[in-house]
Every structure is written in structure tokens, then in C-alpha cells.
Amino acid sequence: MLKLNDVHAFYGRVHALRGVSLEVPEGKIISLLGGNGAGKSTTLNVISRLIQPKEGNFELNGQSMLKKSPSDMVKQGVIQCPENRRVFPLLTVEENLKIGAYQRKDKNIQLDMEKVYTYFPRLKERKIQKAGTLSGGEQQMLAIGRSLMGKPKILLLDEPSLGIAPILVSEIFKIIKEINNEGTAILLVEQNAHMAMSISDYSYILENGRVALEGNSEDLKNDDEVRKLYLGA
Amino acid sequence: MQILMSGLIFGCIYGLTALGLVLIYKTTDIVNFAQGEMAMVTTFVSFVFLSNFGFGYIPSLLLALIFAAIFGIAIHQIVMKRVQSAPPLNQIVVTLGLFMILNGMAGLIWGHKPTSYPQAVKGDSIKLGSVFITPNELFILCITFFLMLIFFLLFRFTRVGLAMRASAQDIKASQLMGIKVTSVFTATWAVGAILGGVAGIMTAPITFLDTQMMFEVLIMAFAAAVIGGFVSLPGAVIGGLFIGVFENLIAFYISPEMKLVYTFLLIILVLYIRPQGIFGGKQTLKKV
Ligand SMILES: Nc1ncnc2c1ncn2[C@@H]1O[C@H](COP(=O)(O)OP(=O)(O)OP(=O)(O)O)[C@@H](O)[C@H]1O
Numbered sequence: 001m002l003k004l005n006d007v008h009a010f011y012g013r014v015h016a017l018r019g020v021s022l023e024v025p026e027g028k029i030i031s032l033l034g035g036n037g038a039g040k041s042t043t044l045n046v047i048s049r050l051i052q053p054k055e056g057n058f059e060l061n062g063q064s065m066l067k068k069s070p071s072d073m074v075k076q077g078v079i080q081c082p083e084n085r086r087v088f089p090l091l092t093v094e095e096n097l098k099i100g101a102y103q104r105k106d107k108n109i110q111l112d113m114e115k116v117y118t119y120f121p122r123l124k125e126r127k128i129q130k131a132g133t134l135s136g137g138e139q140q141m142l143a144i145g146r147s148l149m150g151k152p153k154i155l156l157l158d159e160p161s162l163g164i165a166p167i168l169v170s171e172i173f174k175i176i177k178e179i180n181n182e183g184t185a186i187l188l189v190e191q192n193a194h195m196a197m198s199i200s201d202y203s204y205i206l207e208n209g210r211v212a213l214e215g216n217s218e219d220l221k222n223d224d225e226v227r228k229l230y231l232g233a
Numbered sequence: 234m235q236i237l238m239s240g241l242i243f244g245c246i247y248g249l250t251a252l253g254l255v256l257i258y259k260t261t262d263i264v265n266f267a268q269g270e271m272a273m274v275t276t277f278v279s280f281v282f283l284s285n286f287g288f289g290y291i292p293s294l295l296l297a298l299i300f301a302a303i304f305g306i307a308i309h310q311i312v313m314k315r316v317q318s319a320p321p322l323n324q325i326v327v328t329l330g331l332f333m334i335l336n337g338m339a340g341l342i343w344g345h346k347p348t349s350y351p352q353a354v355k356g357d358s359i360k361l362g363s364v365f366i367t368p369n370e371l372f373i374l375c376i377t378f379f380l381m382l383i384f385f386l387l388f389r390f391t392r393v394g395l396a397m398r399a400s401a402q403d404i405k406a407s408q409l410m411g412i413k414v415t416s417v418f419t420a421t422w423a424v425g426a427i428l429g430g431v432a433g434i435m436t437a438p439i440t441f442l443d444t445q446m447m448f449e450v451l452i453m454a455f456a457a458a459v460i461g462g463f464v465s466l467p468g469a470v471i472g473g474l475f476i477g478v479f480e481n482l483i484a485f486y487i488s489p490e491m492k493l494v495y496t497f498l499l500i501i502l503v504l505y506i507r508p509q510g511i512f513g514g515k516q517t518l519k520k521v
């Protein structure tokens with residue numbers, strides 16, 4: 001349902017995306033992999049409408065999104081959980097979750113908050129704690145919970161494993177899978193290619209702002225070339 | 234006691250001006266040196282409604298505050314929006330520039346002769362225990378506390394307040410939550426200008442209506458805001474009251490000429506003991 005076609009984006013003179021095409025079909029997990037500076041976050045920010053591409057198309061359900069604002073995207077259910085978590089440090093855990101539901105007007109906000117607390121019971125215990133005083137892992141849980149509060153149809157996750165202990169990473173990946181099982185499509189940006197490929201249906205590997213390689217995650221994971229270059233095996 | 238009371242009234246005026254400063258700083262991270270001059274312009278506009286059009290006090294006040302809102306929106310949209318992500322020093326130069334421009338233009342339009350300005354509420358002093366207070370002073374006290382309380386509650390408990398606090402902390406994350414950050418900031422400037430307008434209109438009967446009427450008030454309001462921690466709305470008002478009372482005591486017991494000197498000595502002392510201000514959080518982080 002979400003589609004980028006030959007997208008080019010610049011930061012001043014820096015040509016950060018050099019023709020990225022990718023698709024996020026309904027209900028799937030798609031991973032977007034690549035090294036530092038490959039253009040993964042930039043791609044998500046194009047989708048969230050924080051960056052206007054110079055060239056190319058960006059469609060959601062067949063409609064061009066190139067004139068939409070960031071808040072329009074949120075309303076359409078395309079929600080980004082940004083790199084480095086970026087929770088609001090001086091708001092409480094609960095206020096952070098409320099902000100996640102900022103553009104919603106329906107009555108189920110409270111219910112969804114309970115659901116976030118069942119995914120992440122640790123957040124419930126820290127409801128009235130300031131988000132800035134949470135540990136890194138807890139902040140990541142809060143950031144994911146906060147984006148769930150917007151009722152995403154497509155969730156864009158930017159490096160949810162960044163700076164988190166391995167045990168917690170697998171816990172978070174399990175929850176990502178659960179979120180997906182309930183019908184939310186996920187575009188997962190990761191440096192941890194192995195983990196990402198093992199839960200995703202399809203993967204794109206970016207290099208220097210271009211899609212260098214793409215394919216079913218299962219196939220890519222077993223491809224010798226990929227193993228050598230990206231999985232360190 | 235009487236000295237305390239008149240100190241409190243001045244304190245309210247400093248507090249009101251400081252409220253506008255703090256509101257804008259808290260939300261948009263910009264220190265608005267033009268706050269006093271924006272207030273002065275609004276006060277002149279209210280006087281145009283009062284004297285040139287002959288409207289009553291209340292209609293003139295309301296019209297002036299509507300003007301203030303539009304004025305605040307225009308300043309944000311035309312000027313401040315452009316420097317929102319500029320370095321703080323550049324922002325300071327811009328608001329100082331606005332200070333000069335507004336002051337100069339007001340002088341061109343309305344001249345430099347101080348004019349008397351009517352009080353909000355007329356009437357003789359009433360006796361409260363051992364102090365005399367005029368109905369107008371009582372009105373100033375009430376309106377200050379009312380506005381402080383309203384904005385405190387707005388920040389703490391409403392959806393808009395939450396959006397303002399979030400935008401203040403992280404613009405990008407706020408946008409990703411669907412908050413229209415620019416609109417939030419525009420609204421903040423509108424409200425800040427209204428608060429300034431109220432302060433100006435309360436000040437004018439005391440100082441006379443004049444392009445320089447807000448100079449000293451603004452300095453004291455800055456002091457009040459700093460003592461209050463610059464991010465706390467109740468802190469701004471309490472800081473204002475504190476300075477108003479202190480200044481009046483100095484003027485009475487030592488000498489009126491020395492009041493600025495002693496007031497700033499006190500401020501330096503306070504900041505020496507508590508660098509973040511009395512109600513401020515740690516470092517420059519913001520809180521309600
Ligand atoms: N705000 C910016 N200004 C200028 N250049 C930028 C900016 N943000 C990113 N870039 C450049 O654009 C390119 C792509 O950056 P991007 O953040 O998308 O990479 P990434 O794949 O997310 O990397 P990482 O895994 O390190 O987060 C990089 O070369 C980076 O230096």
C-alpha cells in the first residue's frame with residue numbers, strides 16, 4: 001500500500017537518496033538495512049514528510065503523498081518511531097503515551113494505553129515517572145508504545161535495537177512481531193541485519209542512497225554473498 | 234503594611250509581563266526582548282479605541298487584546314518563524330531589533346508626549362484591615378492571579394498544553410506525533426502578546442502612556458522571570474511580587490534612587506545561591 005519510486009533527496013548539496021524504490025504491502029514486515037549513512041533514516045523521513053524529495057514518487061494506496069504534511073501522514077496511520085527514541089524527557093510516561101494519540105478523536109485511547117501497558121508492563125509501573133529518567137531500554141519501549149498510541153496502519157521503526165542489551169532486543173523483536181500479527185505493516189530500519197531478516201518478509205539493502213540489493217528475507221539470509229557482506233559470516 | 238501593598242501591585246505588573254516572557258520562552262525557546270514594546274503598542278492601540286473612537290473601557294480593552302493576538306501572530310509568521318532554528322544569539326538580535334523598530338514606529342505614530350491613561354476600575358480606596366487599596370489595585374491583583382492560574386492549568390492539564398510542552402522539548406518528535414508545531418508556536422506568540430497587552434494596559438495608568446513606559450517594567454520582568462527560573466509560570470508571578478515588594482521597601486527605607494541597584498544586588502545574590510532560579514529546574518531544562 002505504501003510505495004516509493006525512484007526517490008531522490010538532498011541535504012543542501014549532499015545527495016542522500018539517489019533513487020530509492022521500495023514497497024510496503026499491507027500486513028507485512030519489510031526491513032530496510034544498510035550501514036551508517038546509507039540513507040535509511042532519510043527514507044523514513046521522506047515517508048513522514050519531514051523531507052521533501054527533489055524527484056520521484058511517494059504513494060499511499062495509489063495516491064500521491066508529496067503535498068501532505070507530517071500531521072496528515074499521522075492521520076493516515078503512517079507513524080514513525082524515530083531513531084534514538086526521542087521520548088519527551090520532561091513529560092511523564094503517561095503523558096508521552098497521550099501525546100502519541102494527539103491527533104485521535106475516538107474513545108478508545110484509554111483502551112489502547114492499557115494495551116501498550118500489557119506489551120510493556122514495565123512502563124505501567126513507571127507511569128508517573130519522567131521519561132528522561134527511564135533507562136535506555138525503557139525509553140525504547142516507551143517510544144514504541146507512543147507510536148502505537150497513534151493507531152498505526154504502517155509503523156516505521158528506526159533502529160529499535162540501537163544501544164540496547166541483546167536480551168531486551170529479542171524481547172522487543174518479539175513484540176514487533178506481535179504488533180505485526182495484529183495487522184500493522186512494519187517498515188523496520190536496522191543495522192542488526194540478522195535479527196531484522198529473521199522476522200521480516202522482504203528486505204531492502206541500501207548503500208550510498210541506492211537500493212543495492214532486495215529480496216525475500218529468507219533467501220537473502222541464505223545467500224552466500226549477503227552472508228559475507230552484511231551478516232559477517 | 235501599606236508599602237507592602239503598593240509593592241505587590243507593582244509586583245503584579247512585573248509578574249504579568251514576566252508571564253508573557255516565560256510562556257514564549259518555555260514553548261518556543263526564544264527570549265523575547267520585544268515583549269515590553271509589543272505591550273506598549275497594544276496599549277497605544279487601546280488608547281486609540283478609547284479616545285479617538287470614544288469606545289468604553291471594556292470594548293476598547295477587548296478590541297486591543299484582539300489586536301494583540303493578531304499582532305503576535307503576525308510577528309511570529311513574518312519574523313520569528315524564520316529564526317526558529319537559528320542560533321540563540323541571532324534570535325536575541327532579532328527580538329532586540331524588533332524592540333527598536335516597534336519603539337521607533339510608535340514614536341513616529343503617537344509622538345513622545347506622555348498622556349494620562351484611565352484606570353480599569355474607578356473608585357476611592359477601601360480599607361482592608363490596616364491597609365488601603367483602590368478597587369483598581371484589587372482588580373490588578375485578581376487579574377494577575379487569575380491569568381497565572383489559567384495558564385498554569387492550561388499547560389498542565391489540557392491537550393493544547395501538552396502539545397506546547399512537547400513542542401518545546403523536541404520539535405521533530407512532536408511533528409512525528411502529528412502536532413502542527415508551527416501553529417502551536419504561532420498560538421503561543423498570540424497568547425504571549427495578549428498577556429503583554431494586559432500588562433501594558435495595567436501599567437499605563439501608573440506610568441502614563443508613553444513609548445518608554447515599559448522599559449523599566451521589562452527589566453524588572455526579566456529579573457522576575459529569572460528569579461522564578463524562567464520556565465515556571467507561578468515562578469514568574471511570585472518573582473514579580475517579590476521584586477515589587479523589595480523594590481518598594483528599598484525606595485521607602487533607603488532611597489528611591491537606589492531601588493534598581495539594590496534590586497539587582499538581590500537578584501545577583503539569589504542567583505549566586507540558586508543559579509537555576511528559585512523555581513527553575515536543573516540546567517536549562519524546562520518544566521511547568
Ligand atoms: N541533517 C542533515 N544534514 C546534512 N546531511 C545529512 C543530514 N542528515 C543526514 N545527512 C547525510 O545523509 C546521508 C544519509 O543519512 P541517514 O541519516 O539517512 O543515514 P542512515 O542510513 O540512517 O545511517 P545510520 O544507520 O547511521 O542512522 C548521510 O551521508 C548523512 O551524512
Ligand SMILES: [Mg+2]
Pocket residue numbers: 040041042083158
Ligand atoms: Mg539512521
